[in-house]
Every structure is written in structure tokens, then in C-alpha cells.
Amino acid sequence: MRKPRNPKYTVKAYYIENDITTVFYCKEKKMRNLTNEMGASMALSNGERLLETDSMIEFKMNETVKIANETLLVQESNGEIDPSDLNSMRGNPKYIQFVLVR
Numbered sequence: 889m890r891k892p893r894n895p896k897y898t899v900k901a902y903y904i905e906n907d908i909t910t911v912f913y914c915k916e917k918k919m920r921n922l923t924n925e926m927g928a929s930m931a932l933s934n935g936e937r938l939l940e941t942d943s944m945i946e947f948k949m950n951e952t953v954k955i956a957n958e959t960l961l962v963q964e965s966n967g968e969i970d971p972s973d974l975n976s977m978r979g980n981p982k983y984i985q986f987v988l989v990r
Contacts, residue, residue, distance in 0.1 A: 904951065914941035
């Protein structure tokens, strides 16, 4: 099913499951990292990222997500109903998914 791309999702990423690659667009919600004793953040190469997408892909744990040149594993995926979608009141909701990758 083809749907118009939401302009707020600007990062092109690939979801790889069983050697099948699917393209989706997302945005990075936040990045978790450690801080030193003074409170300054120290960026980590293995930090966790939280991606937000409106894609209809069912993200499964320990599958691969490729963003730019980085290959990351899905740690957790959950979603919430899109409040701007009026079909959710009629019983056919769209979801905004939050995917935690590392």
C-alpha cells in the first residue's frame, strides 16, 4: 500500500529481516549517553537511539536497521495511536512507532 511520505520524517533507513530489505523514513527522537563526574555528556559509539516513524512495518527484536553507514539492532519497539488521524475514531487507527536501536 502506497502512502504519501510525512515531511517531518527526513532520515531514510532500511529495515532488514531475513535478507529482505524494506525502506522507511524516520526521525531520531533522542540519544541516550553517559555523563562524567562533572555532568558533561560523553557521546558513545554504542549509544542507544530512539527512532520515531509512521511506517506500517512490524519491527521485531534483534533484527537489523541500517541508517547511513551504521548497522544497528532493534532492542524494543512500541507504538501509540496517531492523534492527527481521524480514522482512529472509526476503528482503523494508524500508529506512530518508537523503535529503540543499539
